[in-house]
Amino acid sequence: MRPAEAIGRAIDRFYIGPVAAVVPRQTFRYAACGGLTYGLFDPACYFLVYNYIIAHRFVGLGFAVLSPHIAALALTFPLTFFVGFWLNRHVAFRQSPLRTRTQLFRYALSVGGSVVLTYAGLKFFVELCGIWPTPAKILTTCMTTVYSYLAAKYFTFRHARE
Structure with missing residues (x-):
């Protein structure tokens, strides 16, 4: 079994009862992939990089x-x-008829919008509100979730079947 199939099956185990009645499977898979990527992987990487690689120092380029x-x-x-x-290509929107490079280019454009929102959010929360960087990163990620889903569904992986 391919990793994408295994991840999809693991996610589908939680697609039951009341959730299945109101949330389409594709949306549920997208939320789960986002939860894995931006809820666990991204904050953990950010924490490690900020605290151990950057070590709270300014970086001169x-x-x-x-x-x-x-x-x-x-x-x-x-x-x-x-x-x-x-994860989005192989688990959430796996039936999209668009070519991989088209999807990657569109994904880069939509993520570019997310990066701008994240940058602005970090500047606002850390520098204006005085919130610690890791919680500020989590807050900004929450703010971009709706934008990211809409961009993925209607632009990047458009016409993907469930």
């Missing part, structure tokens, strides 16, 4: 200086990007 929370975002982004794309 020669042409700019990144604050620690933005540098951690820049380092965790590629990992989260590819994990999220793979």
Whole structure:
């Protein structure tokens, strides 16, 4: 059994009763993939990078200086990007007729919007509200969830069957 099939079956075990009555399977799988990627994987990576790799220090790039929370975002982004794309393509929206490179390009565009929202959220919560970076990252991720789902369903993986 392929990993995507195993993940899909594991997710479907929780698609029961009242949830199945009101939430389409594709939406449920998308939420589960997002929960895995952005609820567990991303915050854990962000925490490790921020605390142990960046170690709360500013990062000089020669042409700019990144604050620690933005540098951690820049380092965790590629990992989260590819994990999220793979899960969405192979688990949540696996029946999309669009070619992989078309999906990847569209996914990059929609994620670009999420990055802008996340950047603005981190700047707002950390620098204006004084919230610690890891909880601020979790809050900004929650804010982008609705946008991300709509972009995936109606743009990136459009016409995907359940």
